[in-house]
Amino acid sequence: MVFLMNGWFKRMLCLILALFSITGLSVAVHGEVVLETEAKSVILMEAESGRVLYEQNADEALPPASVTKIMTLLLVMEAVKEGKISLEEEVSVSERAASMGGSQVYLEAGEQMTVEEMVKCVVVSSANDAAAALAEHTAGSLEGFVEKMNQRAEELKMTATHFENVNGLDDTTENHVTSARDIATMSRELLKHEKILEYTCIWMDTVRNGAFGLTNTNRLIRFYKGANGLKTGYTSRAKFCISATAKREGMQLIAVVMASPTSNERNATAVKLLDYGFANFERYRSPEAALSPLKVIGGKKTEVALCYEGLSVVLQKGEKSRVKEEIVLPEEIGAPVSKGQSVGTVRWMLDGKEIGRADICAAEEVKRLSFFDIFAKLFEYYTLF
Secondary structure, three states: OHHHHHHHHHHHHHHHHHHHHHOOEEEOOOOOEEEOOOOOEEEEEEOOOOOEEEEEOOOOOEOOHHHHHHHHHHHHHHHHHOOOOOOOOEEEOOHHHHOOOOOOOOOOOOOEEEHHHHHHHHHHHOOHHHHHHHHHHHHOOHHHHHHHHHHHHHHOOOOOOEOOOOOOOOOOOOOOEEOHHHHHHHHHHHHOOHHHHHHHOOOEEEEOOOOEEEEOOOOHHHHOOOEEEEEEEEEOOOEEEEEEEEEEOOEEEEEEEEEEOOHHHHHHHHHHHHHHHHHHEEEEEOOOOOOOOEEEEOEOOOEEOEEOOOOEEEEEOOOHHHEEEEEEOOOEEEOOEOOOOEEEEEEEEEOOEEEEEEEEEEOOOEOEOOHHHHHHHHHHHHOOO
């Protein structure tokens, strides 16, 4: 019997290993999933919750090349949201911005282009000159913008990050670095500005009234199901990097790859990460529940309507059916009751472990009965007889 069980176990283990090898993932002896990659650092994060689904050397500080521009774009989109700049206003290109090397759209000093067109140039073609022009327009100078980049990184708790420029060119930098975890963090923040996805999903487009063509440096946009961003990068020092984002069935993933030896290997690693995430995890959203009103004692109303915010969380596939909802409410509550007041708790449990909780709140106000209210009710009652 032991021999048969051992044989069955070995066959099942071989099958599992074979299935994982299809996506470039293998299972170590101790049960952990190990990604086969030549990249120096990787991480897979779910965007809504920030939950890390996989990581490998994710905290090492490394040069990020043009992935730097995620922070540049984040500050620009935040400035737009705050009303400090608008997508429609014109940006005048300085000589300094026009002089940027590397990938560019060949802006000329004195040329004008809208903020929106420049954002498109940065996102799609990774234009260093457009990134510099946007930075100067937003903060007044490149130095001032870089200072804001580092301040924002500190606010986001990006502990392995230090920026020295706005575009990731590193031929003259001394300590322009970040980590895969920090890139995922700022990518997650940028994705909160849904407008950016209008640009990151572009495969091909033009600027200058159709005179200059743009082709996305992120090939996954065209070839990977659900891909919707975000930014690639390459220098000889940083090697090939990417923050690749994709969304399927309501789950948005962020796969970061740093210091990969080739662009093909970088993209293949990103695909392995995304495939692993979509194959093994899914988003759970609690079903809407209609709660019965809660009895109110001494109030102008005899009951109060209730509401609570549902749970949205990423679970391993197969766990959804095991989630249980526990509601804790008193039988009654005394007036007055204010709108939004917490009157109970809902907890979501998975195999006996709490995975989320929310306050159950009053959906309306219920005032306390005054002496005159009580007198009026008594008078009404006795006049019926």
